[in-house]
Amino acid sequence: MLFYVICGAVLLADQAAKWAVRTHMHLGETVPGIGPYLHFTYYENAGAAFSLFQGYGRYFAIIAAIFVAAVLIYRRKGKLKGRLLDAASGFMVGGAIGNGIDRALYGRVTDFLVFGGGGGILNLADLAINLGWLLGLMYLVRAEYRERRLYRSRW
Incomplete structure (x- = not known):
């Protein structure tokens, strides 16, 4: 159930944010956000x-x-x-569907989040995919740690 809740929440938030950007901003427009840490550029x-x-x-x-x-x-x-893999896969699938919808309908993805000094522009789907990969990596590290601990306890 966690997988579907996260996937749905990511998809809805992503599509709502992209709709708001496409509706209320002009292409190339920049709006200040939170100090130097975040601004919005369509x-x-x-x-x-x-x-x-x-x-x-x-x-x-x-x-x-x-x-x-x-x-x-x-x-x-x-x-x-x-639960960790449910969450990881939910974030990745929700993000993939969100960006997939944009690509299928418009042939392009709406990006609008610029963090720090720049270096890239993202959307909520991209953030969800990155979080999903991070959670997946955490799962792998935890599994390796448990395996090594189990191996050591046998000796």
Whole structure:
């Protein structure tokens, strides 16, 4: 259940935020946020992360669909178990669907979050995907720690 709640919340928040940006900002417009730490700039990315592969946005919608299908298949087979993996996969799938919807409908993704001194522009789906990867990494580290502890207790 946690997987579906997180996935749905990410998808709704992402799409609502993108709708608000597309409705209330002009392309290229910047709005101040929280001091020097965050501001909002409306950008349309027709490529992948870091604006790579511009013009191939619709192909990344296909990749997102394949990723979502793979996660759902692994969940159905019982390969992704536990609250940490539920949360990780929920964030990643919600983000992938959010960006996939933009790519399928518009051929590009609406980005608007600029943190710190710049270096990239993101949206809520991107943040969710990054958080999902971080939680997945935490799961792997925890699993390795438990395995080593179990191995040591046998000796």
